Amino acid sequence: MTRTGTESAADVAGLVKSFDGRRVLDGIDVRIGRGEIVALVGRSGSGKSTLLRVLAGLSHDHTGEVSVDGTPTVVFQEPRLVPWLNVTRNVVLGYPGRRRDKTAARLRALDALADVGLAERAGNWPLTLSGGEAQRASLARALVADPTLLLLDEPFGALDALTRLSMHKLLLRLFGEHRFGVLLVTHDVAEAVTLADRVLVLEDGRIGAEVVIDLPRPRRAASPEAAVYEEHLLALLGVEH
Numbered sequence: 231m232t233r234t235g236t237e238s239a240a241d242v243a244g245l246v247k248s249f250d251g252r253r254v255l256d257g258i259d260v261r262i263g264r265g266e267i268v269a270l271v272g273r274s275g276s277g278k279s280t281l282l283r284v285l286a287g288l289s290h291d292h293t294g295e296v297s298v299d300g301t302p303t304v305v306f307q308e309p310r311l312v313p314w315l316n317v318t319r320n321v322v323l324g325y326p327g328r329r330r331d332k333t334a335a336r337l338r339a340l341d342a343l344a345d346v347g348l349a350e351r352a353g354n355w356p357l358t359l360s361g362g363e364a365q366r367a368s369l370a371r372a373l374v375a376d377p378t379l380l381l382l383d384e385p386f387g388a389l390d391a392l393t394r395l396s397m398h399k400l401l402l403r404l405f406g407e408h409r410f411g412v413l414l415v416t417h418d419v420a421e422a423v424t425l426a427d428r429v430l431v432l433e434d435g436r437i438g439a440e441v442v443i444d445l446p447r448p449r450r451a452a453s454p455e456a457a458v459y460e461e462h463l464l465a466l467l468g469v470e471h
């Protein structure tokens with residue numbers, strides 16, 4: 231639901247972004263409230279990652295209003311762990327005050343690792359982790375910054391179905407505890423329906439549709455109610471079923 235009256239994690243108005251003179255984002259208006267999960271779907275090349283990168287502050291050459299509360303953190307599809315640092319030291323990298331207070335940074339990292347169920351892997355090298363474990367470490371690195379806005383760029387896309395389900399559960403638990411705003415870029419409409427309060431459909435550089443997912447949590451992707459939303463989103467995406 232769009233919760234007017236709650237605090238914003240991000241506000242975007244009239245965002246235009248071009249590459250080589252071609253408008254990829256052509257007047258985007260989006261608000262993400264704190265305590266809200268917004269999923270972003272759209273055909274390949276529709277500009278989802280570009281919008282996420284603008285919100286992350288990784289892309290600057292745009293026009294329009296972009297206001298983000300605090301420093302957002304990003305989890306990408308690939309975990310992007312530094313191979314020569316152990317898991318704890320990778321997570322410490324996400325802690326803003328790590329140079330000032332090494333002990334606090336380490337304690338916070340260990341706490342976040344416990345939070346994502348990875349306490350026993352704290353001393354491991356990234357290469358010894360499974361895909362799901364590596365993604366948990368990446369999530370822990372995002373959490374240690376205490377973000378108001380968590381940006382997720384297909385974070386579960388490379389995981390097998392069972393691991394993906396356990397990551398969904400983990401994300402929802404963390405979301406329940408921290409109440410950050412979440413922007414989740416995904417190709418998977420079932421994932422969007424399972425997790426999001428609202429799903430935005432990006433089309434021709436604009437938000438072509440917004441679908442409020444009015445289902446109680448926890449949700450089951452296979453439920454008849456979820457299936458109705460999934461069909462609707464697929465139709466909006468122009469996918470024949």
Ligand SMILES: Nc1ncnc2c1ncn2[C@@H]1O[C@H](COP(=O)(O)OP(=O)(O)OP(=O)(O)O)[C@@H](O)[C@H]1O
Pocket residue numbers: 249250254272273274275276277278279280281
């Ligand atoms: N750095 C860049 N330079 C030039 N063109 C770019 C650049 N980054 C993205 N684009 C173009 O912008 C468009 C949107 O790309 P973007 O990666 O945002 O799409 P997407 O919806 O995330 O796609 P996918 O679902 O395939 O990941 C594409 O046409 C892409 O080729």
